[in-house]
Amino acid sequence: MQFNVEDSIKLSIHNLEIGMFVTGIEDNKRVNLANAGRVSNQKAVNQLIDNGVKFAWVDVSLSAAGCKFVPVAEEESEQSEQEHGITAGSSSVPSSTDVVRKPKSYSRDNHQKKAKKLITEARSLAQKLMNMTFSGKVIEVDIIEDWADDMIESVLIDPDALQCVSALRKKDAYLLEHSVNVACLLVTFGRFLGMEKETLKQMAIGGIIHDVGKIKVDDKVLHKPGKLTPEEFEHMKLHQVYAEAIIENVNGLSQVSRDVCLTHHEKLDGNGYPLGLTAEQMPVHGRMSGIVDIYDALTADRCYKKGMNSAEAFKIILSLTPFHLDKDLVYKFINCIGVYPVGSLVELNDGRVGIVWSSNEKESLKPEVKCFYSNKFKRFTDVAFVNLKSGGAKIAKAISPNSLSFDPAPFYEV
Incomplete structure (x- = not known):
């Protein structure tokens, strides 16, 4: 399923309606991308509320006609981030400005x-x-x-x-x-x-x-x-x-x-x-x-x-x-x-897809990869920075953006 990042907006979970296409939710002090999909019934909304979800990101272009979109006020969003101890820009959502990232000190x-x-x-x-x-x-x-x-x-x-x-x-x-x-x-x-x-x-x-x-x-x-x-x-x-x-x-x-x-x-x-x-x-x-x-x-x-x-x-x-x-x-x-240049897309041996994020001059086959999707399970995952210098993960193959069923562009942001 492909979604238009530019049309994703942040809504209060209480303003989520049946027919809206959700691209991310704020869940347990972070944004989870694994729940992307169209809201099919009110029970699904109620379950998100019961689980403590406060906000959802919705792709307007993929949502059903007639849905009413009420974006979160900036003050409300900032207050929620303060309550959760989230610094600006620390969450991961499919937009050009909100992506899970390393600590703010990361240069x-x-x-x-x-x-x-x-x-x-x-x-x-x-x-x-x-x-x-x-x-x-x-x-x-x-x-x-x-x-x-x-x-x-x-x-x-x-x-x-x-x-x-x-x-x-x-x-x-x-x-x-x-x-x-x-x-x-x-x-x-x-x-x-x-x-x-x-x-x-x-x-x-x-x-x-x-x-x-x-x-x-x-x-x-x-x-x-x-x-x-x-x-x-x-x-x-x-x-x-x-x-x-x-x-x-x-x-x-x-x-x-x-x-x-x-x-x-x-x-x-x-x-x-x-x-x-x-x-x-x-x-x-x-x-x-x-x-x-x-x-x-x-x-x-x-x-x-x-x-x-x-x-x-x-x-x-x-x-x-x-x-x-x-x-x-x-x-x-x-x-x-590098054999896998920074900015290129790769698939790891466990099926995770990510962007080569940082090079490793001494071991070009073991860069740091920013993973965000699983080809094995065909769904988004929590964003994770995987350093291939340690652990059992390794690059299985390089892939082209056009081989994916979605636009990876938002994940190029820090």
């Missing part, structure tokens, strides 16, 4: 809020750059530099927080999100390789603009929900030719940023485009951007395909070595983001 909270702000700003920035390009305006690189500085700081402080936020995608925004994700992944990759901060900054700028030439590609080709004809593919390849002309109007652009933008479709054997560069001619920044570009494209939903899980994407990327991609860099990229 990931603030880091992820900052990361979310950075990603939002980056998507707005990418849209602004495309609008300026479409209008033929000159772009000053300093409008990107401030964001790049903040993003690098975020990666240096808590790369897991940024990676988790950037992994959460929205439908119909591929071009913007792809540019932002490539920038973030390049900085994460560059940091892993020990590159200097200024180089990371220039790679971030190149990542944001790396697909700017697509603004001049025919929309029918760019958004075609199927395989391109040879003629259409030749037209698509022109986006790199367009990009070269466009970035001439970006004042202050460095060579590193140019390399990221203009060489991410080149191949080591010389069969790439637009220039057909050979391995000897390809700078390391171009080689890195080619790997990152392919990885993000493979794991994203597109108009013509569903996104792959990370394991499937790595398999394809490895198959492109050593003729198209740099084999040494590909292995380093996989080691950088």
Whole structure:
């Protein structure tokens, strides 16, 4: 059963009606997700009241017509939290703001809020750059530099927080999100390789603009929900030719940023485009951007395909070595983001489904996983952070968001 998180509202249990679709209840000082479903009779409501349940979260869009929704007043909600000893944001509900989490002292909270702000700003920035390009305006690189500085700081402080936020995608925004994700992944990759901060900054700028030439590609080709004809593919390849002309109007652009933008479709054997560069001619920044570009494209939903899980994407990327991609860099990229990257979805050996929450550099197969659903019992569970370094739980497989019958988006929040 799929529910719309944005339409979930908090009600007093006494205002719960037959026909309402419940997505969570406040039960025993926390929110329980295992009771998701439609209220079928008054007896069910009475039982919740008898069990001490005070509030329920209801999805308006999945509730029966005619239900009257009376949201809890903010004061009433705060009073209940104080009575239960619950701090703000400590409960787990299927919304973007209420999720069971670790103690408030856990620094990931603030880091992820900052990361979310950075990603939002980056998507707005990418849209602004495309609008300026479409209008033929000159772009000053300093409008990107401030964001790049903040993003690098975020990666240096808590790369897991940024990676988790950037992994959460929205439908119909591929071009913007792809540019932002490539920038973030390049900085994460560059940091892993020990590159200097200024180089990371220039790679971030190149990542944001790396697909700017697509603004001049025919929309029918760019958004075609199927395989391109040879003629259409030749037209698509022109986006790199367009990009070269466009970035001439970006004042202050460095060579590193140019390399990221203009060489991410080149191949080591010389069969790439637009220039057909050979391995000897390809700078390391171009080689890195080619790997990152392919990885993000493979794991994203597109108009013509569903996104792959990370394991499937790595398999394809490895198959492109050593003729198209740099084999040494590909292995380093996989080691950088992990076999199960932060933000990806996995299923544990006991059937629990969760988000890879924190990386483990020493043991990449044993990250921390935020579990919230059971594939075995087909129901939501209490949110639990499982550290695979201890205990018998282990990852059984990586899974794709589209393989689930519900939207996992709310669980990406801290």
